[in-house]
Amino acid sequence: MLAKLSSLISLGAMPPEKAAELGYLEHSTLDPERVSVYSFRPQPDGVVVEPIEVTREGIPDDVFYKVVESLYEETMSIHYKLQELREAT
Amino acid sequence: MSTVKVGKLRVKVPEEARVVEAYDLDEVFACSSQRPDTLIILEVGQKMLAVVVEDTGRPELKDLRRLSDSIGSLKERGLVEPRMMVLKVLHHTGLKSGRSILVELARRFRVELQECHHTPIDLDQILRKRGMLLRIR
Numbered sequence: 162m163l164a165k166l167s168s169l170i171s172l173g174a175m176p177p178e179k180a181a182e183l184g185y186l187e188h189s190t191l192d193p194e195r196v197s198v199y200s201f202r203p204q205p206d207g208v209v210v211e212p213i214e215v216t217r218e219g220i221p222d223d224v225f226y227k228v229v230e231s232l233y234e235e236t237m238s239i240h241y242k243l244q245e246l247r248e249a250t
Numbered sequence: 251m252s253t254v255k256v257g258k259l260r261v262k263v264p265e266e267a268r269v270v271e272a273y274d275l276d277e278v279f280a281c282s283s284q285r286p287d288t289l290i291i292l293e294v295g296q297k298m299l300a301v302v303v304e305d306t307g308r309p310e311l312k313d314l315r316r317l318s319d320s321i322g323s324l325k326e327r328g329l330v331e332p333r334m335m336v337l338k339v340l341h342h343t344g345l346k347s348g349r350s351i352l353v354e355l356a357r358r359f360r361v362e363l364q365e366c367h368h369t370p371i372d373l374d375q376i377l378r379k380r381g382m383l384l385r386i387r
Binding site for chain 1: 351356
């Protein structure tokens with residue numbers, strides 16, 4: 162979903178006719194100037210909220226990398242555990 | 251740790267593992283271009299691991315798909331047996347941007363990513379990271 166939002170921001174940075182060439186109408190894109198993104202980082206004593214710069218390239222990929230990587234590690238651990246269990250039965 | 255050469259690839263194998271078989275899949279699948287590079291069968295303790303490796307430059311969706319799609323063919327040929335644990339490894343030279351998407355795709359295809367430049371595929375690092383050398387003894 163976040164990747165899609167990022168794409169719509171990039172499309173919004175284009176002249177409408179260029180976005181239309183890719184099959185997107187003007188009302189289905191997002192204006193980078195009107196989008197705000199914040200990173201919420203949990204800390205022991207609360208949450209640190211940091212603004213993320215949105216550019217015509219969209220939302221920086223590294224903002225979500227930690228979340229995606231954590232999910233990846235979790236999925237892989239479960240995947241191998243399931244294989245082990247399958248073998249044991 | 252030892253290093254084995256399979257086809258054009260060099261692969262680091264942990265001391266705890268014994269290489270049972272190693273296949274250059276370019277030879278096994280001579281008629282098909284849709285195959286990964288290497289299959290290595292490892293014995294670790296009483297467990298058998300089938301490690302399929304694809305070595306590429308800039309990683310693409312087709313590399314992940316090829317790795318996943320190959321498992322069925324390898325099982326049909328009897329090279330990967332049902333009792334084996336399967337690891338799919340994509341060894342690549344990295345991306346300038348789009349890492350999140352790559353990791354998300356690797357999650358979807360259950361593929362291990364290893365980013366290296368001109369170094370052997372390091373199964374020691376992957377198996378150790380996943381706790382398999384301890385767990386499957």
